Amino acid sequence: MNVRNILLGCAVALMAASLYLVFLYVPTEATMGVVQRIFYFHVPLAWVAFLAFFIVFAFSIIYLWKRAEKWDVIASASAEVGTVFTTLFLATGSIWARPVWGVWWTWDPRLTSALILWIIYIAYHLVRTHADGGSRGPRFAAVVGIVGFIDVPIVALAITLWRTQHPGPAIFQGGLAPSMMLTLMVCLVAFTVLYALFMLLRIAMKNDEREIRRLKLTRS
Amino acid sequence: MSFWNKALTIAWKDVISEMRTREIIISVLVFAILVIVIFNFAFGETREMLTAVAPGILWVTFAFSGVLSLNRAFVGEKEDGCLEGLMACPIGREVIYVGKLLGSLLFMLAVEAIALPVFALLFNLPVLSPELITITVLATIGFAALGTLFSALATNTRAREMVLPILFLPLVVPVIIAAVKATGLALAGQSWAAMSTWLYMITAFDIVFLVVSYLTFPFVIEE
Numbered sequence: 001m002n003v004r005n006i007l008l009g010c011a012v013a014l015m016a017a018s019l020y021l022v023f024l025y026v027p028t029e030a031t032m033g034v035v036q037r038i039f040y041f042h043v044p045l046a047w048v049a050f051l052a053f054f055i056v057f058a059f060s061i062i063y064l065w066k067r068a069e070k071w072d073v074i075a076s077a078s079a080e081v082g083t084v085f086t087t088l089f090l091a092t093g094s095i096w097a098r099p100v101w102g103v104w105w106t107w108d109p110r111l112t113s114a115l116i117l118w119i120i121y122i123a124y125h126l127v128r129t130h131a132d133g134g135s136r137g138p139r140f141a142a143v144v145g146i147v148g149f150i151d152v153p154i155v156a157l158a159i160t161l162w163r164t165q166h167p168g169p170a171i172f173q174g175g176l177a178p179s180m181m182l183t184l185m186v187c188l189v190a191f192t193v194l195y196a197l198f199m200l201l202r203i204a205m206k207n208d209e210r211e212i213r214r215l216k217l218t219r220s
Numbered sequence: 221m222s223f224w225n226k227a228l229t230i231a232w233k234d235v236i237s238e239m240r241t242r243e244i245i246i247s248v249l250v251f252a253i254l255v256i257v258i259f260n261f262a263f264g265e266t267r268e269m270l271t272a273v274a275p276g277i278l279w280v281t282f283a284f285s286g287v288l289s290l291n292r293a294f295v296g297e298k299e300d301g302c303l304e305g306l307m308a309c310p311i312g313r314e315v316i317y318v319g320k321l322l323g324s325l326l327f328m329l330a331v332e333a334i335a336l337p338v339f340a341l342l343f344n345l346p347v348l349s350p351e352l353i354t355i356t357v358l359a360t361i362g363f364a365a366l367g368t369l370f371s372a373l374a375t376n377t378r379a380r381e382m383v384l385p386i387l388f389l390p391l392v393v394p395v396i397i398a399a400v401k402a403t404g405l406a407l408a409g410q411s412w413a414a415m416s417t418w419l420y421m422i423t424a425f426d427i428v429f430l431v432v433s434y435l436t437f438p439f440v441i442e443e
C-alpha cells in the first residue's frame with residue numbers, strides 16, 4: 001500500500017464521518033436554522049484555501065532559492081487546489097450569507113480578503129500560462145505567489161479599518177457547543193486530508209507530464 | 221559609481237528618452253483628464269454628490285493612469301533590446317529596479333501634478349493642500365514600487381497590456397482604500413491626526429513592497 005492509497009482510504013472514511021456528523025448528529029443551530037450546517041464545510045474550505053496559499057508562498061521562495069523544478073511543481077499544484085477551494089468557500093459563504101445576513105455579498109474584511117485572494121490565484125495561473133517559454137512561467141508565478149501572500153493580510157487590515165462598524169459573524173463570538181466543535185474538527189481534518197490527497201495526485205500527474213515531455217524531446 | 225549614482229543614471233536615461241519622444245506623460249495626462257471628465261458625467265448630479273465621490277474619482281483616475289504609464293515603462297527597453305544592454309552592464313539587478321522605479325515615479329508624479337489642479341478646477345475643490353500632496357506622493361510611491369516589478373514581469377508575457385492591470389489593481393487595494401479615506405478627510409478640512417492611521421497604512425505598504433519588490437525583481441528579469 002502506498003501513501004496515496006492510505007490517504008485515499010482516510011479521506012473517504014473521514015468524509016463519510018463528516019457527512020454523518022453534519023447532517024445527522026449535530027443539532028440544528030437555534031437562530032440561523034438549518035443553513036448554519038454549511039458552516040462545517042465553509043470553515044474547512046477556507047482553512048484549506050489559506051493553507052494552500054501558504055504552501056504556494058513557501059515553495060515559491062524555495063523554488064527561487066534552489067531552482068529545482070520539483071519545488072515549482074508543488075507550488076503550482078497547491079495553487080490549483082487552492083483556487084478550487086477558494087472558489088468553493090466563496091460560494092458556500094455566499095449561500096450562507098443570503099438567509100443569515102439578507103445579502104449575497106457584503107464588503108466585510110473577511111469576504112473582501114477572500115475575494116482578493118481568489119483574484120491573486122487567478123493572476124498566478126494567468127502569469128504562468130502567458131509567460132513566454134523557458135523558466136519564465138515558474139519564476140513569474142513564484143514572484144506573484146510571494147507578493148500576493150504578503151499582500152492579503154494588508155488588504156484584510158485596510159478593510160478592517162475601513163469598515164469598523166461591521167459586526168463579527170455570530171459564530172465566532174459565543175464559542176461553539178461541544179457537539180458543534182467536534183463536528184467542525186472532524187470536518188477540518190477531513191478537508192485537510194483531502195487537500196493532501198489532491199496535492200499528491202496533482203504532483204504525480206505533473207511529474208508524469210514532465211517525464212512525457214522529456215521523452216518526446218529526446219526521441220525527436 | 222555608487223549605488224544611487226547608477227540608479228539615478230538609469231532614471232535620467234528614462235527622463236531624456238521621455239523628453240525626446242514624449243510618449244508617456246502627454247498621453248497619460250490626456251487619459252487622466254478624460255477619466256475625470258467621464259466620471260463627472262457619471263456622478264455629477266449635484267455639488268454634494270460630487271464632493272462625496274471626489275476622493276474616489278481622484279484615486280480611480282490615478283490608479284488607471286498609473287497602469288497606463290507603468291505599461292510603457294519596460295516596453296521601450298524590450299522593443300529595442302535595451303534591457304539586454306542594461307543587464308550586460310556591470311550593475312546589480314536591484315539597481316535596475318531602483319532606477320526604473322525612480323523613472324516611473326517621476327512620470328506618475330508629473331502627470332498627477334498637472335491632473336490635480338485640473339481636478340481642483342473642474343470639481344471646485346481645495347485639493348492643493350500639504351495634506352493632499354503628502355497623500356499623493358506616498359500613495360504614488362506604493363503604486364510605483366509594486367508597479368515597476370509587475371511591469372517588468374508583464375512585459376515578458378503575451379498579452380502584456382492585460383497582465384499588468386490584473387496583477388497590479390487587486391494588490392494595490394490597500395493603498396487605494398487608504399488614499400481615498402485620507403483624501404476624503406483632507407478635503408473635509410480635517411487635521412493630520414485624523415488621517416494619521418491612513419498615512420501610516422500607506423507608508424507601511426510602501427516600505428513592505430519596496431523591500432519585497434527589491435528582493436524579487438532580480439528573478440523577473442533574469443534572462
